[in-house]
Amino acid sequence: MNTDTYLQHIDTEGRTLIDAVAAAPEAAVAACPDWTNRELAKHMGDVYGFVMAQLRAGNPEARTPPDATPAPDTGDIAPWFRERHQDVLATLRATAPETPVWTFGPDKTAAFFFRRMAHETAVHRWDAQQAAGALTPIDSELALDGVNEVLEVFMLHRRVNEPPESSLHLHRTDGEGEWMLVAKDGTLTVTNEHAKGDAAARGSAQDLLLYLWGRGRGSLECYGDDALIDAWGAVTP
Structure with missing residues (x-):
């Protein structure tokens, strides 16, 4: 962009x-x-x-x-x-x-x-x-770039809370985009790949962006431990 x-x-x-x-x-x-x-x-x-x-x-x-x-x-x-x-x-x-x-x-x-x-x-x-009380959607490509910004800048360099020792897979459903987040031994890594995590969230780029910014799950399809999903969603706000 x-x-x-x-x-x-x-x-x-x-x-x-x-x-x-x-x-x-x-x-x-x-x-x-x-x-x-x-x-x-x-x-x-x-x-x-x-x-x-x-x-x-x-x-x-x-x-x-x-x-x-x-x-x-x-x-x-x-x-x-x-x-x-x-x-x-x-x-x-x-x-x-x-x-x-x-x-x-x-x-x-x-x-x-x-x-x-x-x-x-x-x-x-x-x-x-x-x-x-009058919502309009965030542009999908802008939201995709926003997901990348959260992961590249805030998750890695400016997070508010530490992620749980686990892995989270994010999958965009309104276009290309997959990410694997792994927190292990105090180190967080983020990669662009399809892989199985301890928890997973699937949804539009907007829903993924809002989830990563602490706005809740929205319409995301979530899999795995609810506590892990909530904890990952509270890392960057």
């Missing part, structure tokens, strides 16, 4: 997120129990501010403090978030993907944030729409 495609998704997903927040600002966000859509919009605006700071600094050696443009304490938050969304898009468009920048992943170029913001925006758009 190239940077132009990521920018298109950031644009369209962000606009849809704004619409969901504007429609139901006080709706509770199921994946983030302490948030309403208003808090979700504030989080996204703050994330955009952080990303803009890294891109503008162009310093791969050190994290730059985020651009602090606070959200309004009261009233309609959608205009503030709309401005932040347009600002991050403009900043990304003005930055060459190969520009060295600080990131929390192995890729220390601006390309990291093109990809990251596409998935951050898409998943939180899904959250906001779920809260508002």
Whole structure:
């Protein structure tokens, strides 16, 4: 997936997120129990501010403090978030993907944030729409890339919880895509292959993506020990 495609998704997903927040600002966000859509919009605006700071600094050696443009304490938050969304898009468009920048992943170029913001925006758009009661699906190819990002970046380099000592096979059903995750002796490996795991989950790229981000099993077909499946689904949120 190239940077132009990521920018298109950031644009369209962000606009849809704004619409969901504007429609139901006080709706509770199921994946983030302490948030309403208003808090979700504030989080996204703050994330955009952080990303803009890294891109503008162009310093791969050190994290730059985020651009602090606070959200309004009261009233309609959608205009503030709309401005932040347009600002991050403009900043990304003005930055060459190969520009060295600080990131929390192995890729220390601006390309990291093109990809990251596409998935951050898409998943939180899904959250906001779920809260508002009007869901539309995440693009299947974007979701596939999102699964790969979770596994390549977050599972291997930024996980919140350690996976259970076991193996998990993931199988995409709306196109090509299979992964084998093995946690053994404190080491996690991820490969693209068809193999039998201690547990398995089959479903669309979207359902696999949302499962890996702690949004539950959705329509996944799951096999094996339920505790293992739940534990693997709690590694990265």
